[in-house]
Amino acid sequence: MSLLESKLPNVGTTIFTVMSQLAEQHGAINLSQGFPDFQPPARLVELVEKHLRDGRNQYAPMAGVMALREAIAEKLRDLYAVHADPESEITITPGATEALFAAIHAVVRAGDEVVVFDPAYDSYEPAVALAGGKTIHVPLETPSFTPRWDRLESVLSDRTRLVIVNTPHNPSGTVLSEADLAELAALLRPYGCYVLSDEVYEHIVFDGRHASVLANPELRERSFAVFSFGKTYHATGWKTGYAVAPRALTAELRKIHQYLTFAAVTPLQHALADFMRECPEHHLELADFYRKKRDFFVERLRASRFAFTPSQGTYFQLADYGRISREPDTDFARRLTIEHGVAVIPISVFYADPPAGATFVRFCFAKQEATLRAASERLVAV
Numbered sequence: 080m081s082l083l084e085s086k087l088p089n090v091g092t093t094i095f096t097v098m099s100q101l102a103e104q105h106g107a108i109n110l111s112q113g114f115p116d117f118q119p120p121a122r123l124v125e126l127v128e129k130h131l132r133d134g135r136n137q138y139a140p141m142a143g144v145m146a147l148r149e150a151i152a153e154k155l156r157d158l159y160a161v162h163a164d165p166e167s168e169i170t171i172t173p174g175a176t177e178a179l180f181a182a183i184h185a186v187v188r189a190g191d192e193v194v195v196f197d198p199a200y201d202s203y204e205p206a207v208a209l210a211g212g213k214t215i216h217v218p219l220e221t222p223s224f225t226p227r228w229d230r231l232e233s234v235l236s237d238r239t240r241l242v243i244v245n246t247p248h249n250p251s252g253t254v255l256s257e258a259d260l261a262e263l264a265a266l267l268r269p270y271g272c273y274v275l276s277d278e279v280y281e282h283i284v285f286d287g288r289h290a291s292v293l294a295n296p297e298l299r300e301r302s303f304a305v306f307s308f309g310k311t312y313h314a315t316g317w318k319t320g321y322a323v324a325p326r327a328l329t330a331e332l333r334k335i336h337q338y339l340t341f342a343a344v345t346p347l348q349h350a351l352a353d354f355m356r357e358c359p360e361h362h363l364e365l366a367d368f369y370r371k372k373r374d375f376f377v378e379r380l381r382a383s384r385f386a387f388t389p390s391q392g393t394y395f396q397l398a399d400y401g402r403i404s405r406e407p408d409t410d411f412a413r414r415l416t417i418e419h420g421v422a423v424i425p426i427s428v429f430y431a432d433p434p435a436g437a438t439f440v441r442f443c444f445a446k447q448e449a450t451l452r453a454a455s456e457r458l459v460a461v
């Protein structure tokens with residue numbers, strides 16, 4: 080008998096790795112994993128090089144380079160009219176992934192319940208399990224992929240320690256409104272639980288403005304909000320993000336962060352701080368930048384047999400292949416990659432209990448026009 084008993088027996092290689100490998104193996108166009116096939120802004124790369132050469136190569140402060148935390152505080156004030164103290168409420172982390180993990184471990188204890196909405200980003204549940212918590216899955220309505228708040232209400236109890244929300248939402252591309260957040264705040268009022276809001280696509284909202292939990296005064300008090308520079312600056316491989324939370328929550332999050340990684344990569348933080356100040360238009364224009372890509376892709380997809388509602392945010396487009404096939408989405412995604420040369424993500428992998436007969440796959444449109452054109456030509460022929 081093996082002495083090794085896995086702490087995460089149900090976790091295998093993530094679907095993102097599986098599909099990216101399959102795409103490479105079959106020479107398929109990769110619209111599966113969420114990363115751009117274009118470069119970060121040239122000036123930002125120049126700034127990274129400058130800071131590398133200037134010797135910013137040793138440990139950064141545990142909570143992050145102060146200039147970057149200050150630039151974030153300014154942005155939060157300008158965009159959301161939110162005051163966050165860079166000293167005690169903003170923490171730079173190696174990717175949003177680490178911020179999510181640290182936030183979960185900061186508050187979840189053995190036996191606690193954590194509510195997530197399915198389809199849910201795949202890093203939440205393993206972090207909850209490692210903290211000894213139990214994940215309670217509340218499905219979003221299909222095909223609208225919106226929350227039904229009464230369903231949340233029905234699972235809340237004194238055992239609920241944390242509710243995790245994600246807006247703009249991966250994989251569905253839907254967004255929560257200020258009214259949704261007000262509803263969430265009202266529902267949570269009787270409970271002493273926390274909120275973890277994954278807002279890594281905050282700058283990619285196509286209609287109206289991003290609604291952040293930080294801008295809802297009641298939620299602000301009980302929330303960790305998590306962001307990613309990787310998404311905003313076309314640099315997912317830099318794995319740099321941050322968490323914003325009230326002082327007491329930040330203090331607990333930092334205790335975990337301190338021993339998980341201690342600090343994020345130093346020269347990147349300095350470069351990002353400079354770039355945020357020099358080029359605020361980058362994040363202000365990001366929604367337009369991606370709206371053009373979404374429109375380019377969906378205009379072409381209209382000629383196909385895929386059915387869809389244009390994405391409201393993120394750089395993902397969900398599509399229903401029910402008019403093409405009724406096979407399970409994992410089979411369809413494999414076949415699309417191997418036979419038609421386009422790799423996608425089947426969304427059942429984001430569910431604890433996938434809805435029977437659902438036929439949705441996720442496309443990533445963070446790609447150059449030539450990539451999107453070539454992919455859509457193939458998809459129209461399916």
Ligand SMILES: Cc1ncc(COP(=O)(O)O)c(C=O)c1O
Nearest residue numbers: 174175176200249279307309320
């Ligand atoms: C919803 C969501 N949260 C978190 C992350 C992770 O962000 P990072 O690469 O900064 O760790 C991603 C990346 O795909 C994501 O889509």
